[in-house]
Amino acid sequence: MSTAEIQDYLKTATGVAKEAGEVVREAFYKEKSLQTKSNYADLVTETDQAVEKQIINSLKEKYPTHKFIGEESVADGHKTEWTDDPTWIIDPIDGTTNFVHQIPHTCVCIGLSIKKQMVVGVVYAPILNEMYTGAKGLGAFCNGERISTSQQNDMKQAIIYLEGGSSREPDVLRRKCNIYHKVVETTRGTRTLGSAAMNMVNVAKGSGDAYVEYGLHIWDFAASGVILLEAGGAMIDPAGGPVDFLSRRVLCASSQSLADQLSTTIPEHIEMERD
Numbered sequence: 181m182s183t184a185e186i187q188d189y190l191k192t193a194t195g196v197a198k199e200a201g202e203v204v205r206e207a208f209y210k211e212k213s214l215q216t217k218s219n220y221a222d223l224v225t226e227t228d229q230a231v232e233k234q235i236i237n238s239l240k241e242k243y244p245t246h247k248f249i250g251e252e253s254v255a256d257g258h259k260t261e262w263t264d265d266p267t268w269i270i271d272p273i274d275g276t277t278n279f280v281h282q283i284p285h286t287c288v289c290i291g292l293s294i295k296k297q298m299v300v301g302v303v304y305a306p307i308l309n310e311m312y313t314g315a316k317g318l319g320a321f322c323n324g325e326r327i328s329t330s331q332q333n334d335m336k337q338a339i340i341y342l343e344g345g346s347s348r349e350p351d352v353l354r355r356k357c358n359i360y361h362k363v364v365e366t367t368r369g370t371r372t373l374g375s376a377a378m379n380m381v382n383v384a385k386g387s388g389d390a391y392v393e394y395g396l397h398i399w400d401f402a403a404s405g406v407i408l409l410e411a412g413g414a415m416i417d418p419a420g421g422p423v424d425f426l427s428r429r430v431l432c433a434s435s436q437s438l439a440d441q442l443s444t445t446i447p448e449h450i451e452m453e454r455d
């Protein structure tokens with residue numbers, strides 16, 4: 181794949197994310213029509229559904245043979261089928277709960293994989309007016325300015341993003357509380373932004389140093405993963421080794437060394453049902 185092709189994909193994804201973000205911004209302070217998915221903490225609004233349709237239609241017009249994995253299409257019964265074909269991986273609103281509660285950390289995520297390698301990632305936070313972009317070999321940017329991770333290597337000086345997530349399964353919650361305890365004990369502090377992608381782009385730009393979550397989905401971290409890696413960060417499976425995008429867990433950090441230290445600090449890893 182040529183650099184020109186990658187640049188073309190990135191330009192298209194950025195334009196489509198910008199248009200989608202306008203719809204999110206327009207709806208942000210208005211009353212929302214809300215439904216729950218797997219449980220009372222797993223939300224979807226009519227804006228999530230409308231924005232996903234808009235993104236898929238725009239991309240299909242330009243790339244009719246490409247495949248799609250979208251959060252709300254999967255919730256509607258489509259299977260997550262990730263193949264070697266060019267595949268757009270979409271979260272129309274990451275941080276839906278933030279969107280519902282008018283907390284500004286909410287973003288549109290569009291990633292492109294080719295042969296199961298992430299090549300392009302766009303994360304647009306319309307309320308914060310932050311457009312993050314990354315493409316394989318071409319660097320990571322926020323609003324056109326190059327970004328890079330903190331390169332922090334010392335756990336005692338690190339800020340770690342953690343999420344409660346939407347699972348209310350007692351065993352998952354017990355393990356997450358143990359992880360939370362250990363991470364607070366061994367680091368400078370923890371933060372929660374309520375959006376996997378926002379946590380990851382913040383690590384990418386050096387606002388915080390690492391992030392670990394169990395229970396998220398491929399659309400929550402595919403696009404931001406490209407940005408994080410291109411910013412000089414590391415992304416692994418929380419138990420160590422390469423990240424598995426369908427395993428519903430990820431650990432990313434400002435540096436490989438910090439990623440490895442956080443991985444070994446975690447007292448017990450959580451197995452989630454695969455996407």
Ligand code: IPD
Pocket residue numbers: 223251271273274275276277343344345346373374375376377393395396397400
């Ligand atoms: C959720 C957010 C949240 C994370 C969950 C995700 P959604 O995505 O990223 O921070 O903890 O695991 O499912 O539902 O807002 O797109």
